[in-house]
Amino acid sequence: MDLNLKDKVFIVSGGSKGIGEGISRVLAKEGARLVIATRSQGSVTEELADELRADGTAVEIAYGDLQDIQKCKAAIDLALEVYGSIDGVVNNAGVNDGAGLTAGPDAFRKSIEVNLFHYYNLVHFALPSLKKSRGAIVNVSSKVAITGQGGTSGYAASKGAQLALTREWAAELLPYSIRVNAVLPAEVMTPLYRKWLDTTFEDPGSKERQISAKIPLEQRMTTAEEIANMVAFLLSDSSSHTTGQFMSIDGGYTHLDRSLT
Numbered sequence: 001m002d003l004n005l006k007d008k009v010f011i012v013s014g015g016s017k018g019i020g021e022g023i024s025r026v027l028a029k030e031g032a033r034l035v036i037a038t039r040s041q042g043s044v045t046e047e048l049a050d051e052l053r054a055d056g057t058a059v060e061i062a063y064g065d066l067q068d069i070q071k072c073k074a075a076i077d078l079a080l081e082v083y084g085s086i087d088g089v090v091n092n093a094g095v096n097d098g099a100g101l102t103a104g105p106d107a108f109r110k111s112i113e114v115n116l117f118h119y120y121n122l123v124h125f126a127l128p129s130l131k132k133s134r135g136a137i138v139n140v141s142s143k144v145a146i147t148g149q150g151g152t153s154g155y156a157a158s159k160g161a162q163l164a165l166t167r168e169w170a171a172e173l174l175p176y177s178i179r180v181n182a183v184l185p186a187e188v189m190t191p192l193y194r195k196w197l198d199t200t201f202e203d204p205g206s207k208e209r210q211i212s213a214k215i216p217l218e219q220r221m222t223t224a225e226e227i228a229n230m231v232a233f234l235l236s237d238s239s240s241h242t243t244g245q246f247m248s249i250d251g252g253y254t255h256l257d258r259s260l261t
């Protein structure tokens with residue numbers, strides 16, 4: 001299937017590591033032009049950008065912590081300055097920071113600032129351009145929004161709010177044919193996931209095997225590329241009548257009968 005993404009312009013937040021890296025790679029393979037908005041300075045981002053550029057992809061990097069509203073604006077401005085238009089926003093940057101019920105009000109507020117506000121802010125600043133291009137928005141949420149996890153109130157609240165905003169924006173943006181969808185990963189081995197395993201459990205290896213064994217399809221984690229393929233589809237004309245949807249890309253982990261595993 002030709003997704004017809006050649007020369008389309010996408011902003012990918014957190015686009016140089018983990019799932020975001022997978023999204024950048026898949027969009028680059030489809031010939032899209034990218035702005036990676038990330039606070040991950042240094043070799044991880046530079047090396048990815050160099051590699052994609054060497055393969056002929058136009059890549060710009062907007063460095064900064066997206067908790068800063070001006071950094072969100074700067075990422076959008078950069079796309080418009082360099083490419084002149086924006087065809088889609090992929091809200092992906094986030095961190096499961098373990099701000100649970102005992103962490104207190106400041107930790108809860110901080111977690112929402114890290115995980116939620118920039119989803120709104122990037123779309124807010126990109127909106128005039130998205131209206132012109134009839135663009136698309138993909139919000140990367142999490143199965144935590146549906147299942148809970150325990151000990152992570154701020155992250156869970158943010159991920160749930162991202163789903164609410166997916167429906168809200170899908171409704172608000174109908175007149176402009178801007179489609180808005182969400183992708184819900186469950187278990188994807190990324191730097192963030194690795195850190196969570198290594199810092200939360202005494203025996204991370206056995207915890208990893210235990211989780212994988214509970215994933216119905218093939219008892220394995222989802223790859224970043226498998227998430228990215230759905231994101232690319234949702235950004236493309238091939239999903240031209242799909243909006244306001246929540247896609248669980250998780251080998252059946254969230255929704256299939258527990259007795260299967």
Ligand SMILES: NC(=O)c1ccc[n+]([C@@H]2O[C@H](COP(=O)([O-])OP(=O)(O)OC[C@H]3O[C@@H](n4cnc5c(N)ncnc54)[C@H](O)[C@@H]3O)[C@@H](O)[C@H]2O)c1
Pocket residue numbers: 013014015016017018019020037038039040064065066067092093094095096114115118140141142143144184185186187188189190191192193
């Ligand atoms: N890995 C999983 O299993 C999993 C499961 C469910 C949902 N998710 C979601 O997928 C998304 C990506 O997660 P990942 O596992 O690839 O994480 P990751 O830590 O491996 O990569 C995230 C990237 O986003 C950047 N980032 C985070 N917050 C930022 C901010 N405020 N400003 C700028 N950059 C920021 C980080 O620096 C990093 O480069 C997140 O929204 C996460 O909640 C991941």
